[in-house]
Amino acid sequence: MVGTPRPTSTPVGTPVAPRPTSTPIAKPIGTAVGTPVGAPRPTVGTAPVKPGVAAPVAPSGPLPPKLPAAKPEESKVEVSRRNFIRGLAILGGLAFVASYIPLFPYLQGSVGVQKLTDQQLVIDPDVSPLTPITPSAVGAGITFAYPYTGNANIDSDTFVQCVLIKLPSDLTLPSSYDQYTATDSSGNVYIAFSRVCVHLWCLWGTGIDMSDTQVGGPVLGPCPCHGSTYVPGTGGSSVYPKYPAAQNQVPGQAVAGPASLQPFPNNQLPIIKIRIASDGSFHAYGRVGDVGYCQQC
Ligand code: FES
Incomplete structure (x- = not known):
């Protein structure tokens, strides 16, 4: 508007505010940036303590035992491999046991698990089923299974094979054998032996051999394997x-033969205890010695 004076400049006499000047910050040498000057410096390895909070007090007395160092964690591959091997071992053991289950009935007839009871002796059932053995049937020898089960597989086990003989009249027995042997009404003496050779367990024969030229008298054998x-x-x-x-x-x-070279007591055939029952047939009721090993043991 014409006539209105335009302000031109600050009027003379208006005080001018002083310009702020920057204040130099003094950095103490060796102090971390940001650490306020004068604040207590935390000790290395110690948790900082907040102002106003009580500092933890170290326990007095003996230190607690050190815990064992933790095992390095096993990888999943190692764990699964170990479990696989363990599983294989268990399966192998089960398969081993299972393989014998069908044989249990037959193992009952083998050495070590035989049940010896008083039994009537019968002629080999393959020849004459369940015919009792009487003195007239014996002669130079008659074979039988003891203990007898009636199961052909078990009764054919080597370790139950026995022979009953009539003692040749020119032989005698020590009186201590009377308890294991039988005498018939005619005075004939009978004695029974295990047929298992004490050398290496072949069956030595089926009765008395009168034709042996080496010993030159009545013998049992010679064993067909090595001549005992x-x-x-x-x-x-x-x-x-x-x-x-x-x-x-x-x-x-x-x-004679290798069994005769074995030291006592491993050089004598086991004996089967026999008797003649009231019905006139032979019974077996025990054994003297261990089959395949010895008589006086
Ligand atoms: S097994 Fe009879 S002599 Fe060897």
């Missing part, structure tokens, strides 16, 4: 004139 030969009873020089080793021995003594 046993005497069925005690005979003197009149029975075994050319073979002194066979003279005056106990029944079942090995006198």
